[in-house]
Amino acid sequence: MRSDVLPEDIQAVRDLIGASGFFSAEEVEVAAELVEERLRRGSASGYHFLFLEDAGRLLGYACFGPVAGTRGSFDLYWIAVQPDLRRGGIGRHLLSRVEESVQALGGRRLYIETSSRSLYEPTRAFYHRCGYARAALLQDFYASGDHKVIFVKVFPPA
Ligand SMILES: CC(C)(COP(=O)(O)OP(=O)(O)OC[C@H]1O[C@@H](n2cnc3c(N)ncnc32)[C@H](O)[C@@H]1OP(=O)(O)O)[C@@H](O)C(=O)NCCC(=O)NCCS
Structure with missing residues (x-):
């Protein structure tokens, strides 16, 4: 699992979201654009990522961030797992790591x-x-x- 964002993640996210069978071509591009925005602006973009990989293959990823103008509300923008790996616990693992990160960033509520x-x-x-x-x-x-x-999901006070 890594939170650093690399240039190759743009295409990896495009491929994963494109293969999911859930999203339109427009949505695939939106998902890739969030990666590009993060690469351009760093954490100032407001987009945080978690990537789960094995031997160079992206197994799943999540994108989340604080909701501007709120105190402690976060949005989960994307979560996706490779179609052949679903129901194996990867989504749950990713989401629980997102929740840990949100709380570490001072988040109190995560919206989806x-x-x-x-x-x-x-x-x-x-x-x-x-x-x-x-x-x-x-x-x-x-x-x-x-x-x-x-x-x-509302997190208990720290
Ligand atoms: C939603 C998604 C991220 C879940 O990831 P996953 O790795 O398949 O989920 P997990 O294996 O961690 O599932 C955890 C629990 O959620 C429930 N669940 C997951 N998939 C389910 C399904 N297809 N049907 C019913 N329950 C399901 C189950 O209770 C499961 O636990 P169990 O397998 O012990 O019964 C994945 O299915 C996905 O990528 N879907 C397509 C993209 C998408 O819809 N993304 C969200 C919108 S941005």
Whole structure:
């Protein structure tokens, strides 16, 4: 696991998100752009990363950061695991390391947004299983019938 961001991560993230079967071409580019932004601006970008690798292969990664204008609220922007490695505990491990990092950075709440579409049912099951509670539902946010589901985990005071 590493938190340093390297130039080759741009393409590795593009490949991983592209292979996930969950995201549009536009979303793939957004994920890669966050890596580019981090490389350009460092931690001032507000984007933090964790990459899990084995023998040079990216197994999974997560991207998170503080929500501007809040005291201690963080967003999880991305989490993804290689399709052939899912259900092996990598996602849970990554998310728990994200939570440790958020708390080390002074975070008190971690928010996660996802779609209500049935495609994301396993993703929602994953967040529930990792201790996240549904905080809000924004009706028809992404499209008619495609709501935004917001999950949150609140960390105990240090
Ligand atoms: C969501 C994701 C990151 C989870 O990673 P993962 O390594 O597969 O998850 P884990 O193996 O750590 O699962 C932890 C628990 O979550 C639940 N879970 C995970 N995948 C699930 C699925 N497909 N169906 C039901 N429950 C699931 C299970 O309870 C699981 O524990 P168990 O296997 O002991 O029953 C991964 O499936 C993924 O990359 N999905 C596509 C991209 C995505 O949706 N990203 C989130 C939006 S940015």
